[in-house]
Amino acid sequence: MDPNSIIESIKPIKFLIAFSLFIAFYIMAKLFGKIIHDHLKKNVPPNIAKPLYNTIYYTIISIGIIVALETYGINLSSLLVAGGFAGIIVGFASQRVFSNVLSGFFLYIDKPFSVGDPIEIEGTRISGIVTDITMLSTRILGWDGVTYRIPNGTLFESNIKNLSGLVARRVEYLVSIGYEDDIEKAKNVIIKAIEDEPLALVDPSPQVYVENLGDSGVILKVRFWAPTPKWFEAKTKILEKIKIALDKAGIEIPFPQTTVWFRTPLKCFQEKKA
Amino acid sequence: MVYGSLLKKGQVIIRDNIIIAKAGADDTIQYKRIKNGNIISEIIVKSDDLFLIPHPPDSLPEKGLYKHVMIEFDKELAISSRFDTKLEIRVPLDFAIATDPRDLTKVIDIFSLEVPKMAVYGSVQDGILTRYLSTIKDEGGVAILNVIIKNQSEETAAISRIVFASEAFLICFRENDQRVLGPKIKVYIKGSERALVEVLPPSCPEDHILISRNGKRILSEPHRFEMINGFNKGG
Numbered sequence: 001m002d003p004n005s006i007i008e009s010i011k012p013i014k015f016l017i018a019f020s021l022f023i024a025f026y027i028m029a030k031l032f033g034k035i036i037h038d039h040l041k042k043n044v045p046p047n048i049a050k051p052l053y054n055t056i057y058y059t060i061i062s063i064g065i066i067v068a069l070e071t072y073g074i075n076l077s078s079l080l081v082a083g084g085f086a087g088i089i090v091g092f093a094s095q096r097v098f099s100n101v102l103s104g105f106f107l108y109i110d111k112p113f114s115v116g117d118p119i120e121i122e123g124t125r126i127s128g129i130v131t132d133i134t135m136l137s138t139r140i141l142g143w144d145g146v147t148y149r150i151p152n153g154t155l156f157e158s159n160i161k162n163l164s165g166l167v168a169r170r171v172e173y174l175v176s177i178g179y180e181d182d183i184e185k186a187k188n189v190i191i192k193a194i195e196d197e198p199l200a201l202v203d204p205s206p207q208v209y210v211e212n213l214g215d216s217g218v219i220l221k222v223r224f225w226a227p228t229p230k231w232f233e234a235k236t237k238i239l240e241k242i243k244i245a246l247d248k249a250g251i252e253i254p255f256p257q258t259t260v261w262f263r264t265p266l267k268c269f270q271e272k273k274a
Numbered sequence: 275m276v277y278g279s280l281l282k283k284g285q286v287i288i289r290d291n292i293i294i295a296k297a298g299a300d301d302t303i304q305y306k307r308i309k310n311g312n313i314i315s316e317i318i319v320k321s322d323d324l325f326l327i328p329h330p331p332d333s334l335p336e337k338g339l340y341k342h343v344m345i346e347f348d349k350e351l352a353i354s355s356r357f358d359t360k361l362e363i364r365v366p367l368d369f370a371i372a373t374d375p376r377d378l379t380k381v382i383d384i385f386s387l388e389v390p391k392m393a394v395y396g397s398v399q400d401g402i403l404t405r406y407l408s409t410i411k412d413e414g415g416v417a418i419l420n421v422i423i424k425n426q427s428e429e430t431a432a433i434s435r436i437v438f439a440s441e442a443f444l445i446c447f448r449e450n451d452q453r454v455l456g457p458k459i460k461v462y463i464k465g466s467e468r469a470l471v472e473v474l475p476p477s478c479p480e481d482h483i484l485i486s487r488n489g490k491r492i493l494s495e496p497h498r499f500e501m502i503n504g505f506n507k508g509g
Binding site for chain 1: 334335336339340389390391392393394396398399400401402403406507
């Protein structure tokens, strides 16, 4: 019998075996995927569970394809070399992507915030409500109404202030008064302005004290607490009320002034116009 | 100042609030509240009458900001171990204009004579936000609350404040009068930092109107709140 004809007769059998192997891997991917999916669904948030499931599922399918092709007789070594090169290129290119994925995973473990939490990222001007956390990035709806997408890698390395856990937040101002003004009177006027505002809490109580003796005036530190959801409203409202109250009480809010001193008497000349 | 129908009076002045109610066409009433010359609230409602009623202190400065009330005594009370103390306290109330004097869901305007204040009970990290009330000696615009404090601990306890759920703050009043009865409060001091506060609806005489929160019958089951952050001011 001609050897070529034997090979020709074997080929369909090889194809059947290869195909069967692929189907076996496919079924395995489906079954294993379902078990993994059910497990992840219960224990891991959806933003991590889905990509993890996809990775496992497609890895099994890829192995199935490679095994099936090898069984059929297709040499994959050249394909693997090419794949290796491509892998290196993709690896370099996806370094940051992978870093973000990993950071997303660590953020999940660390849990510095959840969807719905108001947060502030230190060193940036970004502050708002977390609307979505995906594998790669986190979306924040800023107080200015703009949605910010921040890569998880950046977020993981940043100092994050989570404001959701607090019942109340402290508001702080620096208010300057003139050196000739009565400090005690100014403190009482400021306290009264705070007490007249419902959003300023009674307990913890407001505080006003001399923070510094500045170049232009005595600097008072004003501190009071407001309910977290009303913090910004209280902050903006009360500063205005303090200014009005100080004006009414005749207490000056000084501005920077410089006294210029001349070593020798200053001589002024006036030209007569013809 | 007395509670009751506004149409009969036409205009009511409560400290710096001028309240005006005028009957309009098609069973409507024009309502207006003016404070310091500014119109604070203005509404036209379809109703037979409007009523000035006392309102539990649970909605100002904004509804939903807090779910608890903190009452601070003007003086700290010291109670010996295994002793009971009974006292009657007066706390300031808010006022409401409603189309039905028995139902808080029919309120169209709420206001307060003093600046409504809030305080944190516990720490700012894990405490609770409360409506802050301090006991006063006034007769009008207040609710009278009967408080029983039972010191069940083995040591003398000093108590300066009580915290409980604001929804348990039920009141009843008599029309054309200024008398308002608030809930009955029982405080069981369990230890130096722990007390159980039990709040029961007021015992209203027959001529009093008990104000419901949802138009439904009021059950006399007590509300309980556990004060685990202490009951002294610094707790």
